[in-house]
Amino acid sequence: MGHVCSWWAGYLLASPIRRFSLKPEELLRPCVWSGMTVLEPGPGMGFFTLPLAQMIGDSGRVVAVDIQPRMLSALQRRAAKAGLAQRIETRQALPDSLGVADLADAVDFVLAFAVVHEMPSAERFFCEVAATLKPGGRVLFAEPAGLVTQERFAEELAAARGCGLVEVDRLQVKRSQAVLMAKERN
Secondary structure, three states: OOOOOOOOHHHHHOOHHHHHOOOHHHHHOOOOOOOOEEEEEOOOOOOOHHHHHHHHOOOOEEEEEEOOHHHHHHHHHHHHHOOOHHHEEEEEOEOOEOOOHHHOOOEEEEEEEOOHHHOOOHHHHHHHHHHHEEEEEEEEEEEEOOOOOHHHHHHHHHHHHHOOEEEEEEEOOOOEEEEEEEEOOO
């Protein structure tokens, strides 16, 4: 397991300055639309969460799961300020689980952005994620290129495949290794 991002770094990751190099709406637009149920493990303070909540509309839902209460509190404050709190459910993860078993076969899309390397087990993570997805549901999986080696990323991809996720497309995301995956249809 890698180092878990410090809570105070969440302010840097949620900074508007980050939008100059990474535009959440552009990245997510092909995968997210109104009415979806979205799972976002490791949302930090909501850099992606708030755009996700805007994109899914009033009939959608974003479930944001983080192990750090301070990240979740800051996300809740930012969501309330943006008028999006009713669309976002925050949950504190357990040390060894996302705590999302109640979402079995209910999730349309999972955003796993720069988070898998922080998990105790990539295999456990991807199996939990796959269990939440509807058949054909998608996962945008990205890791920071400067922090996660190509070999490590390949190992994480293998773990995802072992849990029933198949590669749909390799994505071009600045300073990241990224792939779009889907849950196999029965």
